[in-house]
Amino acid sequence: MGSRKVTDWQGKRVTVAGLGVSGIPAAKVLHGLGAVVTVVNDGDDARARAQAAELEALGVTVRLGDGATLPEGTELVVTAPGWKPDKPLFAAAAAAGIEVWGDVELAWRLRGPDAAPWLAVTGTNGKTTTVQMLASILKAAGLRTAAVGNIGVSLLDAVLGEEQYDVLAVELSSYQLHWAPSLRAHSAAVLNLAPDHLDWHGSMEAYAADKGRIYEGNRIACVYNVADKGTEDLVIEADVEEGCRAVGFTLGTPGPSQLGVVDGILVDRAFVENRQKNAQELAEVSDVNPPAPHNIANALAAAALARAFGVPASAVRDGLRAFTPDAHRIAHVADVDGVAYVDDSKATNTHAAEASLAAYESIVWIAGGLAKGATFDELVAKSAKRLRGVVLIGADRALIREALTRHAPEVPVVDLDRTDTGAMPAAVQEARRLAAAGDTVLLAPACASMDMFANYNKRGDAFAQAVRELGT
Template sequence: MGGRRVNAGADGRLDGLGREDSWEGVRAVVAGMGVSGFAAADNLTHLGASVTALDESDAGDRGEKATLLEILGATVRLGPGSTAELPADVDVVVTSPGWRPDSSLLTQAAARGIPVWGEVELAWRLRADNPATGVPAPWLTITGTNGKTTTVQMLERMLLAGGLRAVACGNVGLPIVEAVMTVDETGASPYDVLAVELSSFQLHYTSSMRAHSAAVLNIAEDHLDWYDGMEGYIADKGRIYAGVQHACVYNVADPVTEQLVRDADVEEGARAIGFTLGTPGVGMLGLVEDVLADRAFIDDRQNAAAEICTLADLATPAPHFVQNALAAAALARSVDVEPAAIREALRGFVPDGHRIAEVGTYDEVRWVDDSKATNPPAALASLQAYDPVVWVAGGLAKGAHFDDLVQRVRDRLRAVVLLGQDAPVIAEALARHAPDVPVFRLDPGETSPMDRVVAEAAAFARPGDTVLLAPGCASMDMFTNYGARGDAFVEAVHRKWRASED
């Protein structure tokens, strides 16, 4: 490819445009000036496109980003009303993933027949051939309701341990447009493979992507404030399997993920690879007693399995953490990473903060911060790792229900401490399905909310119990984000026991 000029404004055809082509004449609107939006606007400008970047907010570093883009030749409009009207002459809209399809700007684009891409779609079109292989670096893609970030970080570690130049990107780490546009001193990509985390929002605006291998970790009710129902959410998750070349990795315990594989239109020869907490069948990874075993990527998989690691090699034996490790291992094995390298990566892997993070043990009670459990399925997975437990929950439920969760964990619950706007939603589920479990609801006017939460949880707990912050809800009713909520919990726990020692 080299130097081909396309007057996209004349015929609206963008197919075939890549990083080596001139994008002069392409009129692009970038919706949203967050991390991914800025990366898209910046790189489209460098490619020669005429870029207009829009964002209803001018908060944070958006002003600085706008100044830089304007220096590069882009037009930037920030602040209320800036996205109300789509410019007259537009060839393509590149949207940030959080924008709903029914937002005014995107409905105007649809009405005018203007293609709407997400950053992932743009990135796929901008890939460059690896000089060593003659093809672009393969993508190993991961989605699911819960566990995406932990799994993609595990995968990155496995790939690096296996001697591959790799980076985690997409919904975590490096913006994916930057990942595909980055070059080394020779002008070539510095990556042999990309570990790509994808949200349902990103997948919604992706159509051309064809991953080397892909995994859907799990499917559960979430983001119903964005989707009209579960059908649309599940369909977007399933987009990750479209055109997969090598392996479609699914969760044996989650039939929806297996059905998505069955429904996918993949390349001939692509395999379905299951992961399970049970004994793996042929074509699966799973557990044989305390050993994580591969019975999918070995020659004699009919009669044998390859040891990957043991439960003792993992930071925690919590079931959802083990599942994440198995899924990441399956993707790593799909690009021939050896089991020994995977074991090395897992032995040193510690999840990011606020993911089943042990705060400490005081008076024989363990305190655990899983503030990242922002929906009921994530809270359920966390709760199933402990027994008995004093559960700290609540926040913004985003339309979610808690009846199934409570029914499944009620026998584990010593007590429940509730906080936040939608505490009543959880309290009602507890009243229906676990009426004998003691419940404390924080007063909305409490001046030191997390200190009170910790005090009440400590009063309920007995030696051998775990006090678990796994809210099952978003945090923005009381905190900036789930990290701030987790930090407040950890600090309150430490304050209580420093005070008791004085």
């Protein structure tokens, strides 16, 4: 346990808000450290009761169906990241002067004295891909690392587990950053900023401010997107350690202190001697999989963080070549009758869908689902010239249909008026009817999936299965 004083936790009364992927591990860790733990949870269904029974067997108190009341004597609240800041529980904690931490803050506070530094990534889209690319590059440099945080290994496991790391590649959501006031990364990147989760944060300003927390106290580099001024503004506003640098990434020719692209080559003009005159070749665009524009931007951001950590150029190339993207991210499913079918079910918001639509020339677009407070005018206006046809499914499809009426009135639209899982095969059949040889049928819903499917993976699987049945 390093020099952590377990006595700091002995008998400390901690309330954990929410069962689930972060709440249960947090409760177990705190209980193991000697804290007196009470878990409160809004839901009281069969799954919650099973989870509660597991924790109660260890000696943890669980209150189901009452997430609003602060247990008496609470000295600290540790919350699941998804709980909204306006919950009554947090108002009660604030009124009592009690701190609220998220799972990321807890992991940060529990690190040992020789803990691995964190290279942190946030942004509306591309976080997971960038963190996985970063981990691949760090591994190619011979470093012990893992992709952790909002993906893969839980941060608590990474910090408290037996395995020793040299550096961690950490994906952080805006929710996690909101509840992580003392986090201080070695270097960090904000990939992009677009309206998302506004129902949770309350405003775009609050959302951006939470993203910007990732730069606080950075030691070496704050990596920003040259094409997205909002990310640079966050760097300018951040309070960083003396000597920390702003490093931009761009799909164009990089200036000094930037990474960019020249003649199909990813180049570094930030982490080189005499950056006014010199540039270091890192990799070829063809080393990035897939080489879509937004994915090249992800690769540049990953490269910038790796270079900030002192990784050689050859490891950037080797790491990018070794990287394979997750399923449901611009995944080519099949070609049927000269039409390409592409699954980008992971495009759960308009910003991700815009990047996906920009990667193809002539598209039959399958879209719709839960809008999460988003509007679709800008997305449709930017993509209209690429659309051969649109098939709409899901609860909030009318919002997309209205935007299409305003900005792409000539494009044929099929409104399936369905939210059952069986709608996907029907959507694929309609898309096939609208498509001609050379077109791409693209599932990039621009919406969340939970109105119809358990998650975006299941939605993508349903699409891929329907496509495979076309070819039989």
